[in-house]
Amino acid sequence: MPRELLKSFEDGQRAAADAVHKFVDTVEDALPLRGDSAPKRQEVVDSAIEMTERLVQAQVDVLRRVARGASRTFGDSMKRS
Secondary structure (H helix, E strand, O other): OHHHHHHHHHHHHHHHHHHHHHHHHHHHHHOOOOOOHHHHHHHHHHHHHHHHHHHHHHHHHHHHHHHHHHHHHHHHHHHHO
8 A cells, every 4th residue: 555655646746747847838838038927927837836836735645644544544453463
């Protein structure tokens, strides 16, 4: 089970990073870095990165809870053996 959790976590991080890269590419196409749009572009990109960080942290929290629950379950079953 721990390997599955680690793989799930890694897959989630990779997917989040890919989503941010695609989003930043889209923003770069829509809002060029020159002129008045530069500050707005940075604001949009910063917001997307913050959202991604929150999603990854939520995933970490869920995986920790699952790991703790599994640890308790296995610990309880070992005590009964």
